[in-house]
Amino acid sequence: MARAPGLSIRLKLTLSYAGFLMLAGVLLLAAVWVFLLRYVPDRALIVPGSTGGLTPGVFPIRSNLLHVFAPRAAAVMAFLLLLGLVGGWVLAGRMLAPLRQITEAARTAATGSLSHRIRMTGRRDEFRELSDAFDSMLQQLDSQVAEQQRFAANASHELRTPLAISRALLDVARKDPARGRDELVERLYVVNTRAIDLTEALLLLGRGDRGTFTRGPVDLSLLAEEAAETLLPLAEQRGTSLDVTGGPAPTSGSAELLLRMVTNLVQNAVVHNLPAGGSVTVHTEADGGTSVLRVGNTGRRLPADLVPTLTEPFRRGRGTERVRTDEHAGAGLGLAIVHSIVRAHDGTLDLAPRPDGGLLVTVRLPGPP
Template sequence: MSVRLKLTLSYTGFLMLAGAVLLAAVWLYLLDEVPDVTAFPGGVLTRLGLARHFAQAAGAVLVFLLLFGLLGGWLLAGRILAPLTSITAATRMAARGSLSHRIELPGPRDEFRELADSFDAMLAQLERHVAEQQRFAANASHELRTPLAITQTLLDVARADPNRDTGELDERLRTVNSRAIALTEALLLLSRADQRSFTREHVDLSLLAEEAAETLLPLAEKNDVTIQTSGEITPTIGSPALLLQMTTNLVHNAIVHNLPEHGAVQVDTAVHPDCVVLTVENTGDILAPQAISTLTEPFQRGTERISTDHVGVGLGLALVKSITRAHNGTLVIVPRPGGGLHVTVRLPLGRWCN
């Protein structure tokens, strides 16, 4: 049975039950109050006769309640369930791949309105995710094709000139191959973070910040960038490897996208009442606010800001965003007034038990 029919029968059954209870109450009243023989202007009426008249009237009332309940319940159920028609139509359109349709259910904010609004929000989120995945797939295909095309070109050149020195060719092939391996590993790490397939442990974010800064100190010295770290014990819960990768990516990005000379990077950790905070701030060129939103997109390297020969694989901040989201955190990137970026990562506070 359809929901409409079930509601109709439920309304009718409830109406019939209420009518039967009311008639039973009237009948009990008559039994107590009406004498055995009642005189009327046209004669007398015994209690048995009264019972027969009452039974006939009660039967007629119940038949009327049945018909009224079926008709009224069917119309009322149809009116109540009308919003489900719009929701069902939107669901079918989404199942066919159309995610741009929205229900936009009018009327008061009742349960159906909340359901429709939640469905619209889900469709909007799905549409954004699908668009991101499509862009990611296209960019990943392009990025993976580039080293393969370069390798093919180098091999074709070597075949056309057998007497060519293979030392230079070997070095260039190794470089291209290393880039392809790094890109593949970054894609696997990104997939792992998105799927949240990792073991959660107690982590001190301040130690990870110090480790990342120490590891990248040679790169900072090479690029004439100074790194300063500060902060207290910053307990959180998550994957130590992924959180270290997140911190390293932030510090690395702050180093390579900096001033040509005398650049600076500041890494701080702090504990707030409900979260822990990691901030990475660096000097650099002044950035337009509209460019900030694209920095966490995969393969967005911000080429206009690169001041070194290390261009990476274009997944640095995309990995940061994915790892932060996998740890139920938030990532905020804002441009500094004097140039560079101010990046803030907030993660849930992980209290340690002694």
């Protein structure tokens, strides 16, 4: 049920200003009465001439003074009321002008336009701080919406690719019944597996962004050993050595998500490595109140401007940027998932190119409470 519109803030401020001004006038008149008029005699006082320097004559009595003073006091009070209303309306309008700018910006943002900024000038006061905070919020929202739109477009493209391949394979099989079914089933299985992996990666990325998981005690060193044991056959197949060093690194979080984080880092380090004779090192340690995980690998030298973009969703290395093979084309979500999981666990992720080639990834997570 809609509520009836109330008084505007400007009108409330105007009435407040006028009320305070009238109160000040009443207090002033009360002070005149208490400290002046009450000492005027009620009856006429005749003072004869004397040597004391007093002028002979008749002094006014209190009733005469009130008769003359009351109309003028009422006129002054009426003037104060008018001045309070007019002046309060003008002053309230000037003081609320910045608030109207912020309101217009909010209405513009509500229509879906997040590129508008207030950029209020002048001295830094409460309205200026509110305006700057609102501009900062709009900038973050604009960036997040643009990122979500880019992510949705890339996800749609990635999911469309295996579906298009599956349809093409089925069309070929339908037009050529003599074509071997075993080959068709195998290729459809590969494409379907890729689509399932991509869907699971998207769901995992969204789960990390939302932070919807139950926290519990986790040791990164145990997760590192488990991930290394799982990926050791892949490392041996590629001729890459895999070493796990360090000590316990306790933290608090989701064991499932943190295991996926470590697995993605180790798998990326194995895949994006030298064709042969490469190495991957996984190190865990507790540094004060922080648990640290470092994953380093050998490989080609990475441009410094490329490294910060590796955590973006669907970012794939091209040409000499990253070394990949077709069997590990992936969806470009490995480091994006890692970044999402680290951020959901209130940690930090640092990527640094190694001078001799390869990448060093450092994850810092808060220790257990």
